[in-house]
Amino acid sequence: MLQKKIKTKDAGDGLSRTKYYNIENDITQPTYDDLLLILKNLNMDVVEFEFIRNNKQTSERVQLLNRFQSHGHSLKAQKGRKLVEDLKKYGEQHNDTQILNLGLVLDAINILTFDEDLKKANAVVEPVWKRLKSQENWLLYDIIALNNMLYHLTEEEFQIYLPKLFESVESYEGILDSKRATVLVNVNIAYGLRQKHKFSESKPFLEEAIKHAESYNLVMYYDLLYKLAEVLYVEGERGEANRLAIESIDMLVSLKKK
Template identity: 25%
Template sequence: MKSIGEMLKQVRENLGLTQEQIANKIASQSSIQKIESGKRNPSYNTIISITDKLCIPYDELLYVQNEFQLSTRNKLVFDFQNLGNSLHKDAFNQLNQDLSDYLNKHDDFQLRDLQAVLQSIICFQESQSFTKPRPIVKPIWDRLEKQDDWYNFDLYLLSHIFYIFEPETADEIIAKLLKNIDKYEHYNQNPKFKLSFLLNIVTYYRHHERILDSEKLIEQALEIARACAFDTHQKTAEYAKAEVLFLQGETKKATELANHVFSFFELLKNEPNKKAILDDLKNDWAVLTEKKI
């Protein structure tokens, strides 16, 4: 693997820039030359100043340095993010083992928290109980509850575990999460993160027979899903809207919308997880309408 200095030189030359152009207001040209040749170890601030001049984020420089591969740590986070709606227990268990292997060699409190979240999800999947996984992630909430501000990784963790806590605590977390996620709108430009969180809240309200409380959140989710062409998320939100309409007495309109959603997933039932989603939605609808579908 090339050194940071060699990577800075590679990027600079690829962009057709001279050492003199990069050195301006950062360091002398001879200093840049020594950094690129490995004769001087630059400080972090100097590296950031150079990457700013090169218009390449530091994280991207490391990604290129690693031959366009994620670091082991970032790969673990990436794998967690891409578990999504996976119904395969093996994928969760394998990631749990991979995290254990990494943490046996590295002291990383964020990944320890991430593993706790993962283990709470595994526990919930196996027990279908909200109370059993609670002790696994309670230390995370005990710590974050005392913080004045929540940062991006904090938001990500809590968005996956809020539903495990008592309703009063969960409602407190939801309110604070919604406020803080909006603060990060221009930093975390991944609309699917907020969309998934909104749908998770809707699911939480459904489990606690409070689906009517989610009407505004459903509309927000629909707006994001339509704008970004997230079809599966859109149909999931439309189903939730059908439940709201049904409880508001608009039976015909609700049934038409629900059947439209079922037809969408029926067409895709051979794709991974789609049939399971369809079965879950139909079961939820049967319970809601007290009919067998």
């Protein structure tokens, strides 16, 4: 597991000689706590360890996660289908439920984007949601999967599980871009409520996302302002809705020219 040139007293401090010998020579696998102790002794974090262990390349699993996050709600159908296939293939080969979950979530996103079939999308992600809500803790890939299928939750489930989702996001602040994650969680909550025609209920989540997006991503900020304008229009605030819509469109056109 580790380079043999590293002295046992340096890397294995806190472990018995036998345990460290067995780990070093791949006789036994370290527990998570033992691994963290060894890495601490080496002044190395888990991300760097994985990078070195994978011959100083990003692992295929991390590459798939990066592709998933950068894909978003892309309008390129073929690209979306290819990523779903790659996620499914890797998940099945490695018996990786978290990657399989991302594949199902992206499949549902594609269905919503191109077929606009909410019922079909809900059927695709229902197995994912059953697994997630039965888990005591949500890990990084679980958080990302759930954040992209919030439209599936019922109003009662929103009340029960949203505090847990925000708490989980905060717990991964050292890994996740916390500002981006906060924006996306609120955006996806608002999207889920809009899918249920709960426009007024989506408003506070849009406003919270807008508050964070202004200093994070101006294109996203003005796109969200336009969505807020739609809510205001439904609520009867036509003047303010039109003002925000015009401002948003003008700024989006200007930003895309740069």
